[in-house]
Amino acid sequence: MSKQPSSSHLAALDDLLEEAEQWHVNAGDETVHAKRIGGKWRTIKWLSNSIWLLLFFGPYLRWNDRQAILWDIPDRQFHLFNVTILPQDLWMLALLLLFLAIMLFAITAFSGRVWCGFLCFQTVWTDIYTWIEEKCEGTPQQRRKLDQAPMDLNKFGKKLGKHTLWMLIAIWTGISFVAWFTDVYLLWGDLFRLQLSSAAWITILLFTVCTYLLAGFMREQLCMWVCPYARIQGAMVDVTTIIPAYDFHRGEPRSRMKKSDTDEHTGDCVDCNQCLAVCPTGVDIRRGQQEGCIMCALCIDACDLVMDKVGRPRGLIRYESLNGLEGKACPPVYKQPRIVITSLIMLAALLGIFYGLSSIDAIDLKVLHARQPLYVLQSDGSIQNKYTLKILNKLANDVTVKITATGPAGLKITSRQLLAAQHGRVTPTSVFVRVPRKELTAESQPIIFHIETVDSDKPFSSHRESVFIGPKR
């Protein structure tokens, strides 16, 4: 592995080694001031960060005179473009959460903490906050110096600027979060008139304070000591998982290419600590897989840059499985049970959601048979059953529905059959059905209730099966 470095490479290395000693592993005792450099993964990170712009701008999207996506908690409705989901359909949310949770497992099994490194709000907001910090206070070296300097006008100005920007982002985050639960234009109006509900004030305050504290001050401490997801990584990642990894076979033993080293058998790592310098959580990737590593791949950018400078091939730190580092082949994805099983669960959840969305009726009917008494004998000898019909109207306007039933011969509904169903809610009604006793062939017979709108332009209908119960035979 020993090679003679060119003089330009040595000069570049000298610059790197000059600052190598100031980077050390985060022990939790001081703020991590990570270096920001460009590169492929940095660009990808900006792109993945920008997904969160949806949080800020999504609520302003309109659809048919209302907010396109709106969790209307007071009215118990969820609007998703032209679909309105009521609490009765919320099992789909459970499936969606199942899908997302399993997707997290699947992606982690396949490629480690993609969520942590690229998408997690803690990572993203911290990234934006430290970017602002760098714009206000300068490079990591300058920031460390500023932190230690006594307070003067210059320091106060820089800090004030930084905290003001942080606070503005935090407030905007709080308001944007609340905007998903209430009409955003009304929200801004009420906000400036100071007429928000106490729930809105408290939520905005909570999100503002938490954003400011978590992204401004707690940062990687949250990942390393609070977040439960980091704690279960050992159970989710194995030797076939492709993660940002340091190729220790190629890198070790490290050498700073001093004259005395060059004759010996040395690895490619020049021990410049640049991978440590750019790490937002302050871990040393060369120590292998570890809890503090959020797998954001910024060290790959740093190492590739150094390898370019010293004239060695890129990829000393790269996305690779532990098997890959050992030169062993990994089984293809479809032969890895964890990925196959998690994919099947995801598929099942998705199918359930598609079924749910495609089978949402505009009106929905539930039928509850009275439990006490199950049947009543009438004076003319017929048997009467009582039902509670619950009519859910998901349309935007009130409708009149007609209730009919099919079942045993001679069946007759004796209660009122036309009913006004209020929009966006469940209208319950008692329905009495009579059947002549001679027509009852069994103690329990099927009966199907139908409802149909009578006054809307387009008729909607729904039906539900129940039972008609008579005396024991």
Next chain:
Amino acid sequence: MADKNPFPGENNTGHIWDDNIRELNNPIPRWWMLSWWASCAWVLIYVVIYPSFPIGDKPPPGLMGWTQIKEFKEGMAEIEAIRAKYEDQIKGMTGEQILADPGLSDYTVASVKVLFGDNCGACHGSGGQGAPGFPVIADDVWLYGGSIEKIEESIAKGRRGMMPAHGSKLSEEQIDTLASYVVGMAEGKEDPAGKALFMANACFACHGMTGTGNQAMGAVDLTDSVWRFAPGGVESARQTIAHGVNFPADPKSREAIMPAFGERLSSHEIKKLAVYVHKLGQ
């Protein structure tokens, strides 16, 4: 210790076991400790603001004067305010008028259900299904009339019907014949012998010439399918004919007493209950 410490400079506590296992002194970050102290301070604030530890026989009221019972009463007042909208309307209405308004009758049924359970359900069943000796009120048969006024009257004043015992006047065979006649009535059968006994013993005086009963005195309609005393049939009819109902001279007489609720419940409550009972079966 310091001079004997084999691991100087790493900030250990000097507790060393098995040559190299030692306890390091790594305090948690200061702000974590501060949060802990802040939590402790919050406990003190809480104790001052809310009623907490008992001092004497009562807890101190706390600075905010908050109590659970006060919050409960406020919540109840909120519900009363919502109900008042309907209650004010039905206060001046008759039972018939409430029944004619679907919204108000739904409200009445929903709001008086508890009252029915407390006062009526014990005998008539939670769904009006009745019990042995106690009439079904979810069907369409009314001993004293099914209009709202009559139901209100039944609840307020109670009912106590009477049927004399015929066991001493009639022979076993005659009672059998009469019982079979009554059972046959509901099925529309002709029975001249039974009919003759029915007339001779003045059954028609209360039950009517055709056996359709008399709601003014609570005499049952013998021609319908519903039996006042379950399970019905010949045996049941024999028992009633022989020993009567509420007949003081016969100790085996059936008991059928509806207590008066006029003193226990307000007329407003009775009106609502009448609507509820009326809607049990229709």
